[in-house]
């Protein structure tokens with residue numbers, strides 16, 4: 001099948017892009033790496049009158065450490081982030097997650113911010129942002145605002161960005177203190193979207209858990225935090241009893257989909273196994289950072 | 291709506307007047323008659339359409355032709371003139387890395403990009419690089435071996 005017709009715009013500045021977008025917000029789409037949007041066009045799953053190619057806007061391609069954030073521009077490619085030493089040293093969970101995403105020809109084009117804005121429920125990066133915390137910086141003709149990770153993913157393929165806004169960068173929080181992470185995923189083949197995945201971010205104080213975020217993805221419309229388990233683990237250490245309770249909380253919190261890829265029961269079971277493994281790995285990582 | 295396009299393919303300048311929804315793959319094949327890149331899936335899954343855009347491997351089916359304005363595209367037709375590309379082609383033939391040949395242009399493009407940046411890859415690096423290139427015939431063993439031997443030949 002071939003895409004339906006549209007007009008193509010190539011702004012050189014963000015203001016130009018926002019002006020074009022402002023003329024017809026609901027009938028326009030932004031093109032970043034195109035690795036989700038162009039397949040959808042080819043399948044006629046996307047339809048709009050105006051395509052705004054943001055790839056020629058300068059000032060949107062950067063990877064920066066700013067005090068307690070890792071900042072990544074809207075045009076920075078997944079491949080470049082995956083191979084960046086600052087990212088590997090300061091936010092290794094992101095490098096690790098990127099190794100699970102697609103293949104070279106796709107990550108050469110695909111962006112971090114594009115994946116977040118696309119908000120596929122089986123995608124890795126929305127789960128990473130939810131677990132480590134952070135925010136999207138978005139701009140419209142009216143000005144700039146930030147959207148915290150917890151408020152960003154509304155539903156599958158739906159975010160809190162308005163049709164007249166462009167995301168200019170993402171800022172991942174960098175944890176201080178004695179903290180650790182883990183990333184676990186089960187997929188059909190390496191590079192595929194997850195059947196089930198888990199991202200955990202943990203902080204320790206005096207050998208007990210003082211903060212933990214447990215995010216499961218591929219099981220619901222958005223990355224899902226297991227808040228019951230998170231709350232119960234505060235002040236605890238990991239042992240058979242606390243791990244069993246966390247796995248029970250995971251099973252109780254999830255009602256995953258049944259589809260051609262996996263049954264709901266399988267997904268729920270695997271989520272529990274991955275959370276148990278992930279908690280132990282995050283603890284080990286935190287201890288080795290101490 | 292029709293937009294003008296000018297770009298370079300394998301060192302030769304081309305121009306066209308095309309609709310914005312045309313992909314680079316469809317313009318290469320249907321407007322310019324450059325049919326080395328193949329259409330396997332049209333959604334960036336298989337790698338049969340792979341070309342180099344300013345040296346970077348990209349699936350031409352998921353890249354709009356207008357995005358290629360002023361860029362340098364290299365297809366399998368251009369790569370076969372390069373020492374690295376022609377060595378990989380020879381090894382693919384000699385070592386049985388080809389059966390029906392549909393995936394081969396994309397595989398040779400990707401392998402050429404790999405050996406250009408990493409002249410001596412190990413098996414895992416070769417398999418990683420080729421992970422986005424699907425082959426329904428060979429079972430991959432012979433492709434991986436051919437790329438590895440081509441790297442050895444070029445040393």
Ligand SMILES: Cc1cc2nc3c(=O)[nH]c(=O)nc-3n(C[C@H](O)[C@H](O)[C@H](O)COP(=O)(O)OP(=O)(O)OC[C@H]3O[C@@H](n4cnc5c(N)ncnc54)[C@H](O)[C@@H]3O)c2cc1C
Pocket residue numbers: 029030031032033034035036037038039074100101102103106109110111112113114115116117118120122123124125161165166167168191192193194333334335
């Ligand atoms: C074969 C294949 C396998 C893949 N496997 C995986 C996988 O395992 N895991 C995974 O997570 N992803 C996977 N992907 C998706 C890939 O990571 C995409 O690159 C990514 O989801 C989208 O990024 P993009 O820059 O290409 O965005 P585009 O395709 O350009 O855009 C996607 C959407 O986001 C919007 N958008 C983009 N940038 C902005 C912005 N700055 N502001 C506001 N809106 C914006 C666009 O309008 C569009 O609606 C795969 C893709 C392919 C083709």
Ligand code: FES
Pocket residue numbers: 328329330331332333334335336337338339340349350351352
């Ligand atoms: S035709 Fe482009 S990746 Fe399959």
Ligand code: FES
Pocket residue numbers: 387388389390391392393394424425426427428
């Ligand atoms: S040789 Fe037939 S698809 Fe690879």
